[in-house]
Amino acid sequence: MDLSRVTFLTLAALATVSAFRVVTASKIMHAALWLGFTFLMVAGVFLTMGAEFLAAAQVLIYVGAVTTIILFGIMLSEAAEVRGGRDPVAPTTPKGPAIIRRFILPIVATLAFAAIMIFVYSQAPWPDASAAPAGDTVRLLGSALFTDYVVPFELAAVLLLVALVGAIAIAVRDDHKEEQG
Amino acid sequence: MPLDGDVGLLLPEIIVTLAAVVALATGLRPQAGRAPAVWAFLGVTAAALLLLIGEGRGQAVEIWSGTVLVDGFARLFKLVFLVIAGLTVLVAADYVRRRGIPPGEFYLLLLLATVGMMFMAGSLNLLTIYLGLECLSLASYSLSGLLRRDARSTEAALKYILIGAISSGTILFGMSLVFGATGSLHLGEVSQAVSSATGMTPVLLAGMMFLVVGLGVKMAAVPFHMWAPDVYDGAPAPVAAFLITGSEAAAFAAALRIFLVGLPSLRAEWTAVFVTLAVITMTFGNISAIVQTRIRRLLAYSAVAQAGYVMVGLAIASDAAVSAMLYYLIAYAFTTIGAFTVVILLARHQPADEIQDFRGLGQRAPLFALALTIFMLSFIGIPPTAGFFGKFYLFQAAVGAGMPWLAVIMVINGIISIPYYWGVVRTMYLSEAEDRSPLEAPWGLRWATVIGLGATLVLGLFPDALVRVVNAIQVVPGLPIAF
Amino acid sequence: MLQAYTDVLIFLLVGAGFVVLNMALGRLLRPHNPYPEKLTPYECGEVPVGEGQVPFNIRYYIFALLFVVFDVEVVFLFPWSVVLRDLGLYAFVLMVIFLVMLVDGLVYAWKKGVLRWV
Numbered sequence: 001m002d003l004s005r006v007t008f009l010t011l012a013a014l015a016t017v018s019a020f021r022v023v024t025a026s027k028i029m030h031a032a033l034w035l036g037f038t039f040l041m042v043a044g045v046f047l048t049m050g051a052e053f054l055a056a057a058q059v060l061i062y063v064g065a066v067t068t069i070i071l072f073g074i075m076l077s078e079a080a081e082v083r084g085g086r087d088p089v090a091p092t093t094p095k096g097p098a099i100i101r102r103f104i105l106p107i108v109a110t111l112a113f114a115a116i117m118i119f120v121y122s123q124a125p126w127p128d129a130s131a132a133p134a135g136d137t138v139r140l141l142g143s144a145l146f147t148d149y150v151v152p153f154e155l156a157a158v159l160l161l162v163a164l165v166g167a168i169a170i171a172v173r174d175d176h177k178e179e180q181g
Numbered sequence: 182m183p184l185d186g187d188v189g190l191l192l193p194e195i196i197v198t199l200a201a202v203v204a205l206a207t208g209l210r211p212q213a214g215r216a217p218a219v220w221a222f223l224g225v226t227a228a229a230l231l232l233l234i235g236e237g238r239g240q241a242v243e244i245w246s247g248t249v250l251v252d253g254f255a256r257l258f259k260l261v262f263l264v265i266a267g268l269t270v271l272v273a274a275d276y277v278r279r280r281g282i283p284p285g286e287f288y289l290l291l292l293l294a295t296v297g298m299m300f301m302a303g304s305l306n307l308l309t310i311y312l313g314l315e316c317l318s319l320a321s322y323s324l325s326g327l328l329r330r331d332a333r334s335t336e337a338a339l340k341y342i343l344i345g346a347i348s349s350g351t352i353l354f355g356m357s358l359v360f361g362a363t364g365s366l367h368l369g370e371v372s373q374a375v376s377s378a379t380g381m382t383p384v385l386l387a388g389m390m391f392l393v394v395g396l397g398v399k400m401a402a403v404p405f406h407m408w409a410p411d412v413y414d415g416a417p418a419p420v421a422a423f424l425i426t427g428s429e430a431a432a433f434a435a436a437l438r439i440f441l442v443g444l445p446s447l448r449a450e451w452t453a454v455f456v457t458l459a460v461i462t463m464t465f466g467n468i469s470a471i472v473q474t475r476i477r478r479l480l481a482y483s484a485v486a487q488a489g490y491v492m493v494g495l496a497i498a499s500d501a502a503v504s505a506m507l508y509y510l511i512a513y514a515f516t517t518i519g520a521f522t523v524v525i526l527l528a529r530h531q532p533a534d535e536i537q538d539f540r541g542l543g544q545r546a547p548l549f550a551l552a553l554t555i556f557m558l559s560f561i562g563i564p565p566t567a568g569f570f571g572k573f574y575l576f577q578a579a580v581g582a583g584m585p586w587l588a589v590i591m592v593i594n595g596i597i598s599i600p601y602y603w604g605v606v607r608t609m610y611l612s613e614a615e616d617r618s619p620l621e622a623p624w625g626l627r628w629a630t631v632i633g634l635g636a637t638l639v640l641g642l643f644p645d646a647l648v649r650v651v652n653a654i655q656v657v658p659g660l661p662i663a664f
Numbered sequence: 665m666l667q668a669y670t671d672v673l674i675f676l677l678v679g680a681g682f683v684v685l686n687m688a689l690g691r692l693l694r695p696h697n698p699y700p701e702k703l704t705p706y707e708c709g710e711v712p713v714g715e716g717q718v719p720f721n722i723r724y725y726i727f728a729l730l731f732v733v734f735d736v737e738v739v740f741l742f743p744w745s746v747v748l749r750d751l752g753l754y755a756f757v758l759m760v761i762f763l764v765m766l767v768d769g770l771v772y773a774w775k776k777g778v779l780r781w782v
Contacts, residue, residue, distance in 0.1 A: 047669060056742075057739045060735060060739055061732070061735055061736060064735065065728075065731060065732040066732065068728055069732055072720070072724055072725055072728045073725070075717075075720045076719060076721075076722055076724065076725055116387070119383070120384055120386075120387045121384070123383040123384070124362065124380060124383060127364070138743050138746050139743070139746050139747060141743045142743030142744060142746045142747035143747050143751070145743055145744070146744065146751055146755045146758060147246065147751075148245075148246040148247075148248070149246070149248060149308065150245055150246075150248070150758060151191070151245045151300075151309060152248055152309050152312050153758065153762065154758070154761060154765075155300060155309065155316065156312060156736075156740070157761070157763075157765035157766060158296060158297075159297075159312060159315055159316050159319065160733050160765070160766055161293065161765050161766065161769045162289075162290065162293045162297075162316055162320045162323075163319050163733065164730070164733050164766075164769035164772070164773065165205065165289055165290065165769055165772060166286075166290055166319055166320060166322065166324075167323070168286075168726060168729070168776060168778060169283055169286035169287075169290070169323055169327060170326045171722065171729075172778050202768055205768070209772065209776070
């Protein structure tokens with residue numbers, strides 16, 4: 001095994017373990033921080049595959065912005081349990097049917113899904129990695145974005161506008177216009 | 182820059198986007214009045230007229246390096262989306278002001294959702310389709326939650342955003358598997374690569390299943406329908422009508438393109454999946470609708486059942502089935518918006534959540550009660566309404582494709598659906614209302630009802646004109662893949 | 665490809681190692697004498713009042729939201745700036761359209777009063 005393969009597997013394993021911690025952490029704040037770590041490891045995976053710009057974008061958007069907004073969402077919550085104050089959701093030990101529902105079923109579903117996907121991936125004659133375009137990925141991406149993918153690019157602007165207006169419309173209270181039933 | 186970057190053919194989308202921004206701007210003024218609604222309506226009408234009389238009719242062209250396709254299929258669907266959006270504006274104008282929904286935001290989100298739907302039907306590129314879908318989805322989540330003091334509306338938005346986000350992720354994963362197996366985002370190239378590549382079948386099958394599940398959520402197919410009753414019941418009523426008709430039609434448009442153009446080689450597999458889903462969806466929807474006591478939950482489960490019927494067309498996917506599907510979607514859009522208009526009208530005067538609230542509507546508003554009766558007949562599929570021919574053409578397609586048992590299941594489902602639709606009609610005419618005061622209708626609601634009723638009857642009495650149009654539609658454009 | 669990032673990896677390892685080393689040294693050398701007053705959270709020498717985890721103002725959320733949207737925009741600006749010289753006015757116009765859409769959203773937020781801190 002060469003160095004890049006070792007790096008890839010290490011980063012992927014770290015990403016998987018931290019993703020597992022996201023769903024098993026008892027405090028939601030810890031889950032959010034683990035999620036940020038997962039994003040960072042995924043950025044590393046992108047880097048090992050030569051997608052430098054994607055890795056930078058991943059750090060900038062997911063680690064920088066998305067994790068921040070999730071943490072804000074937790075801190076803004078009015079429920080002390082969510083914020084992780086003195087009264088976190090007590091990790092109860094489930095009994096009886098709850099064991100099946102909370103432990104066995106998720107594990108079986110995950111393993112079955114993993115088995116199917118590994119089978120699917122192992123069956124396919126994937127093209128060689130060398131076929132991927134090498135060199136200045138930012139320039140390649142830029143020229144693709146502004147020649148072939150102009151319409152999706154502008155559509156992304158519309159999408160961002162929808163997200164901005166939609167989120168503000170839901171979150172901000174309009175004090176002078178009240179609902180009348 | 183792309184040599185085929187024709188801005189003229191994108192003009193309808195551009196006009197709707199500009200109208201959305203203008204509606205937002207006018208809605209910010211303290212005394213906005215009708216201005217945002219008027220701008221939104223003008224934008225939608227102008228775009229629809231441009232599609233009807235504009236350049237390039239009758240031909241199929243791919244522009245912007247194959248990220249946009251303008252053909253008969255795209256044109257028809259865009260027109261349907263614009264008509265749905267226009268009717269929603271008519272219905273919503275009064276509702277938005279009475280319920281204190283911020284008008285600028287409402288019309289911007291409505292119109293940009295429409296733009297998203299237009300791109301879903303107007304492209305063979307998976308990236309464009311996905312971005313259109315996201316545009317539609319994000320706008321729908323916010324629209325569902327715009328009644329911020331209504332717990333049901335908030336619940337609807339929350340459920341929709343959680344399930345919708347998972348469905349978007351599923352679709353994206355499916356698209357990435359298809360891209361990984363074929364090396365292209367363009368559905369035409371995907372189908373070519375599929376036919377020449379060997380050994381990629383497991384990956385493509387996995388991708389296909391993810392796409393089926395993700396789009397199934399958007400179509401409200403059972404078992405991916407869990408969000409639908411809550412959203413259609415809790416969202417602002419005009420938004421619910423818009424989502425049932427527009428969002429669902431857009432999901433079917435995208436599915437037709439993806440499966441018929443991109444994955445024709447897996448036809449046996451996706452036909453089997455869609456037939457199963459269709460039977461489960463229509464049966465579950467109809468049986469669940471029987472026990473509903475809230476009118477909009479009834480309409481929601483009815484929408485699930487109708488999605489099952491439409492999916493029969495997608496499963497068979499012959500020319501006749503696709504035509505029947507298009508006819509059904511169009512007929513159903515008018516009927517649904519019409520039915521919601523009557524619900525909104527009654528809700529202006531009194532609580533109109535329960536079916537019991539419709540007692541005595543036959544005396545209080547005879548014309549609207551008659552209209553709702555005809556809409557219910559159209560949902561059941563009784564002539565001379567549009568719904569009859571929609572179901573009839575689907576039966577024909579099922580029998581023609583050698584699946585008569587599917588037609589039998591559809592008939593049985595039609596019979597199951599009679600009691601609950603008829604229950605609404607009976608309540609309107611045979612029960613007495615406490616409050617007998619006649620209902621007054623603002624002109625927007627009146628016109629929306631007239632258009633819905635007119636279209637339902639005209640399509641039911643003279644189906645030939647629309648049949649000719651939908652028969653000429655081809656899902657797979659006869660285009661050479663030029664690059 | 666990956667060799668270019670060996671420096672980064674070494675830098676990260678040295679950085680992490682520095683922290684671990686100093687913490688370990690500190691633990692070995694310092695006296696260990698905890699008592700309750702010393703263990704209270706530090707609040708400028710005062711006795712802490714109330715909880716540390718209070719709900720934040722909802723306005724932070726709007727700022728974070730605007731930040732995410734314009735963060736995504738910056739990601740698009742980067743490849744644009746690289747190819748701008750080759751593609752010229754055409755790419756410039758495309759980016760102007762993109763930015764105008766987003767500025768619409770910003771103006772909306774501004775007019776809506778969510779940028780004011782009252």
